[in-house]
Amino acid sequence: MLSLPLPFQKTGVRKLLILLFHIGAIVFSFVDAFALRFDLRIPAEYWSVIVTLLPIVVLIKLPVFWLMGLAEGWWRYVSMPDLLQIFKANIAASVALVLYVVFFHSYEGLPRSVVLLDFLLCFSIMIGVRVATRILREQFALNSKGYNSRHKSVLIVGSGTVAQTIVREIRENPKLDKAVLGYIDNDIRRQGKVFYGVPVMGTQDDLEKICTRHGVDMVVVAQSSVTPRDLREIATSCKRHGIACKILPTLGDIIDGRVSMEQCRSVCLEDLLGRSPIRLDVREINAYLHGKSILVTGAAGSIGSEICRQVANFDPAQLILFENAETPLFHLENELREKFPRLSLLPSLSDIRDMERVSAVFSRYKPQVVFHAAAYKHVPMSEVNPVEVVKNNVFGTRNIVDASLAGGVEHFVLISTDKAVNPTNIMGATKRVAELYVQNLPRSGETRAVTVRFGNVLGSHGSVIPTFREQILRGGPVTVTHPEITRFFMTIPEAVQLVLQAGCMGQGGEIFLLDMGDPVKIVCLAEEMIRLSGRKPYEEIEIVFTGLRPGEKLYEELLISGEGVKATRHEKIRILEAACFSEQWLRDETALLLQATHEADVERVVALLKELVPEYCNHSATGILDEGNPSTRSANFNLAARKNPDSPV
Known part of the structure; x- marks a missing residue:
């Protein structure tokens, strides 16, 4: 004799029990409806109606219940959707019963209230038994697991x-x-x-x-x-x-x-400093990334590598990893090949300062979308190596922009920083020049070139968070430059999400800015990191103030005078209206700057940076500049004069 597997046997027994329960509920509800109608004393003349109709009620309601799935599901997990389905099934069964009585038999002696009472009783019984089952099972489970x-x-x-x-x-x-x-x-x-x-x-x-x-x-x-x-x-x-x-x-x-x-x-620290998740228009981002050739400069850096990871999710035709650091590029390629085995990856060991190499890469791979994340970013290091920083941040950017224009790139996104606003250091000034170049030159071509400006990124290489973490692991002290220094912070994924969204929103020349919330005091950040490590600040781990470093601000800013702010369709992204500058003037000034870098003339390099960025105010002799004090800020530059190439800027 054929024997069904045990799970099927259990399923069959369970459905048989549910069938018997439904039949019992239908019979009980119909008879009890008459009893309630007549105060629990059913007149003799109605018993014949009950006996005649009862089999028909069962034959009508049972298939309806079965077809609407009341035999499925686990009663121990009954929920609101299940109760709604039981309600719908009882409504459908009662309507079918009424239609049968009206069109196929004439029971003028059948009280209409009986139909309503039958519906209410049947619905209540079916819900009550299921809810009771869940309550009893949960209480039994709680007792068996010792919860109580x-x-x-x-x-x-x-x-x-x-x-x-x-x-x-x-x-x-x-x-x-x-x-x-x-x-x-x-x-x-x-x-x-x-x-x-x-x-x-x-x-x-x-x-x-x-x-x-x-x-x-x-x-x-x-x-x-x-x-x-x-x-x-x-x-x-x-x-x-x-x-x-x-x-x-x-x-x-x-x-x-x-x-x-x-x-x-x-x-963790990201929870304490974070904001609500950014809402992305995935369809819009997919429209300009899917199936495209995409190039990322600085691909192995903190921001660049995250751009590569997120871009890979949109299935590009190919992803070109443009990076001059061999070992980080090697690790990034291995990571992406493991996570995205079907992705066409092209690691390019290249330097943005080498125009011939840049042109060769663009000519060979013909990128359609470019994310320019390569830059020197450390303020103290930039102050003692200004010529190299200018070569990388200014002329490296110029090489990538010019190659993008010549190659007909569709979308170009520059990664900038809030340090470009009223800069007090070489790094900020060079990033502002890069912004000016991207804002103005691409207007002569078809490339949509935009800039994304954001603050400090949590966990990036060499940033304050990893530094504090290492100092705490060593037992301190944790070094903070100034008790009042503040910064805007965001997470790396948050920054990259903004980059991807901005890439498809811009028409050319805009600077996009994220709503970064309130600035955070660095000393509070240090204190919180010490607490999260299970130690007590100032008692178990000392915090030492070392003084502002050359070129360092107390307060970062987000806007330059003259940059009007406009809302976008994205609630967390704003557009800064950039002024139009003379393309010829920009090219002439950068040509002079290039000559000064070739001659390694530091004083001339700094002077030309000030001509290009008049709001640039380098640090004082003491190395401290309170940017929060208006008296120490440089005067705002005259935008009208800058539009005129003959203006004595």
Whole structure:
């Protein structure tokens, strides 16, 4: 005799039980509807109606329930969509019954209220049994996993869907020896409410009081429920009281949208400084990257490598990695080949300062989109090597721009920096010259050339974050140049997302700027990194102020006088209206600058930079310039005069 596998046997038994339950619910509901109609005393003349109609009711309702999927699904996981489907199925079955009675039989003695009562009873029974099954199974599971005996020591920030999912995960995970005490939520309407069996106990202002009173040892933050500023306050409070603070990423950051405590991690610096995720127009980005030949200069750098990773997701025809550092290029190529085996990768060991090499690469590979991320970026190093920085940042950019124009590149994006605004150092001044070149020269061709300007990038090579991390690992001290120094920060993926979006938004000549939020004090950054490492600032790890370095500002700025700000269709991106300058004047001035670099005439190089960028004010003799003080800023330059090539700028 043929024997079905055990899973099929279990499925068959389960469906048989569901069938019998549905038949019982239909019979009970129909008979009880008559009983309720007549105060539990059904008149004798109606029993014949019941006996005659009951088989027909079963034959009508049962197929409807079956066809609408009520035999499927697990009752222990019943949810609102399941209840809605049960409601629809009962409506459809009751309508079918009424149509049958009206068109095929005449039961004038059938009270209309019986049909309504039958619907309500059948619907209630089917929902009630399923909900009761879920409640009993969950309580049994909680008892079997010892949840009810666990210490309620977890407090959840937020009480929305993600927070409730955390509660469910903690309940169902036997590996977690904890239980949830409650939620805290700043929404006044949620105060005192109970969600998933857990109460909302107060707002974030009550955090310390609740933790102290109830012995909380872990605070879990649903990331979408708080702002970075709130998160900083929560993390600081938890550190002060020795409470573990964990954060659950947003649903979009978790594969398949499933939330699990396995993704719960400690709060990191990016959480405290970050902003809401950037909304990308993926379709628009795909339209100008998919199937195109794309070249990235500085491909192995912090920004360049992330551009390569994100561009690879849009399936370009080929990706040209233009980089002069051999070892980083080697590692990047291996990484991309492993992650994107079908991608056509072309590593080019090249220098943007070598015009012949640049022309050869553009002529051979014919890129259609160029992201120019190659640049010297370290301010102190630039101050003592100004000639080389000018060669790289100014003339390297000029080589790439000119090659892009000559090769008919469709989109060109320059990566710039907020240090180009009212620069006080060689690096900032050279990046401003590069901006001017990109803003004005491409207007004579078909290339859409734009600039993306952003602040400091978290975790980039040689930036403050890795430096602080190394100093903390060594036991300190952590060195900060000035107690009042501030900077704008953003993450590398955030910066690159802006770059990709700007590349398809620009028409040519624009400077795109990200809404970077509030500037951050570097000393606060150092203190928070020390706390996140589990140490106490000034006690276990000392913070030492070393004084501003040559060319360094106290406060970075985002706008130059004369740059009007316009909104774009992207809520986090703004366009700076750039002034038009004389193309011939720019070429003449850069030609003089090139001659000065060939002669290694540092004084002449600096003087010409000041002619090109009149707002450039190099550091004082003491090496300190307070850019936040208007008295120390250079005068704003006259835009009208700069448009005229004969103007004595």
